[in-house]
Amino acid sequence: MLEGYIPIFVMLAGGAAFGIVMVKLNELFGPKHPTEEKYTTYESGMEPVKSARERFSIKFYMVAVLFILFDIEVVFLYPWAVTFKGLGVNGFITMAVFIFILLVGYYYVWRKGALEWD
């Protein structure tokens, strides 16, 4: 059963190998002229102010959490969609209830302002 996946493993390995070879080729052919300024962090030509390891907006975290919630729902929908024709009306109503519950959560998230960017 796993045999069908051999091409996929070859593909993933090949893609990664291509990337590694390219990076190595660049290291091999590229010149090396290190200077102090060249290796400082780029900040529009100014002296870098503090580090980039700083706190950033909570919004990105919110998006990530919401993404996980909704993506799990999408994953649940996939097997349902594939077997949809065999499930009939019953299957449709069950999933409609599931999506309705999710939409209530979506409405709540929207009203709470988690989707606002300003």
Added chain:
Amino acid sequence: MGMEILVSTAKFLIVMTVILVSVIILVYLERRISAFIQNRTGPNRVGPYGLFQAIADVVKLLLKEDIVPKNAYKPVHDLAPIISIGAALSTFAVIPVGNTIELFGTTMKLMIADVNIGILYILSVTSIGVYGITLAGWSSNNKYSLLGGLRSSAQLISYELSMGLSIIGVLMISGTLRLDQIVQHQTMYIGGWLPNWNIFLQPVAFITFVVAAFAETNRLPFDLPEAEPELVGGYHTEYTGLKFGLFFLAEYANMITAAAVITTLFLGGWHLPYAENLGLSAFTLSLLQVLAFCAKVTVILLFFIVTRWTLPRFRYDQLMDIGWKVMLPLAIANVLVTGLILVL
């Protein structure tokens, strides 16, 4: 087992060569078309009509110094472009570029991996590509890179939702995750004349999917991660040489894959309407179908390019609003309406 690996390696090499050559042509086309739209000449010095410009660029990037800033985290800084390009190149594995073909006395399917989870594979490998961008932004230890990487990952995961949801309508109609069977399902005709392509059955899903594909490939009007006026180069600010080139390559390879997926899911894949009634030999028909597939992909790519040079960029809040408040409800509504119609 050994034979299997050999055959797949050969197929991989062919596909990779095709993708890389297509990227070179695509970059050339993009620069020429943008020049045409902006009333410039564009590249015209290297080779006839500037055809070899992209190759010259690759050689130039190869001979550039590979600069890793001293504050950057080197292992991850090296790893990020490899993840990006690996994901971009391997997505193509499950896309059927044609029907079965007779070669050397054996019949084989014109796709690399014939697995029963085709679409899931595409979605998951595309999501791995997000890691490349996020890690590049974080490991550079540069504020512009960090912000670009964060924006990009937030954008990609937001639009991944509507992308996944718009595919569900197609799955409900065809009842399988196998891409070749989804294409097979589209070779029928509605009322005896209109091709049974999913674009006619699922127009809303088609639109949401195309918009999401634009966002997933970081193309204008959704190319916020590298908005030059605010963030310099975005996540690849601190990259030089071929490592930068790999991000560039991954972007264009992703574009080609996105166009191929749109073709497979919504435009009938390799199906060339009415060609099966012409009475051609099986081999000619297969070749024609591969050409039809390439033609469809090319048309979508040209659409991508022309869109980039005619529309302005969104603001970031507008981008997230469209993703969460327009595309997501639209895609969910599409699933419900499709289900209702199929049940009735």
